Amino acid sequence: MIWESERRVAERSWEWENENMSASEIMTLIRREPREVILQIGEILDELRGDLVDKKFAVAVESGRLDELATQALREHTAGITIPLDEFLAQC
Numbered sequence: 001m002i003w004e005s006e007r008r009v010a011e012r013s014w015e016w017e018n019e020n021m022s023a024s025e026i027m028t029l030i031r032r033e034p035r036e037v038i039l040q041i042g043e044i045l046d047e048l049r050g051d052l053v054d055k056k057f058a059v060a061v062e063s064g065r066l067d068e069l070a071t072q073a074l075r076e077h078t079a080g081i082t083i084p085l086d087e088f089l090a091q092c
Contacts, residue, residue, distance in 0.1 A: 021029075030041060060066050076082050 009043060
């Protein structure tokens with residue numbers, strides 16, 4: 001799937017198209033780009049990171065690793081020892 005931000009960056013003419021570059025070399029080249037392009041690249045990376053987190057969470061749920069935690073949370077909620085999220089966030 002190509003996101004809008006990825007499409008805009010992909011349409012750019014890049015001076016660097018070497019697939020064997022190190023992360024350090026790529027970061028050096030990105031820093032030379034205009035602010036708008038850097039922000040677009042950031043959007044792409046944020047979306048990719050979100051996809052990775054979603055997949056990791058789905059694997060944890062499907063494997064049952066969160067079952068005990070969910071059971072404990074439901075027990076605490078039933079016992080009335082939880083507080084609404086907005087109250088919790090207000091305390092932070």
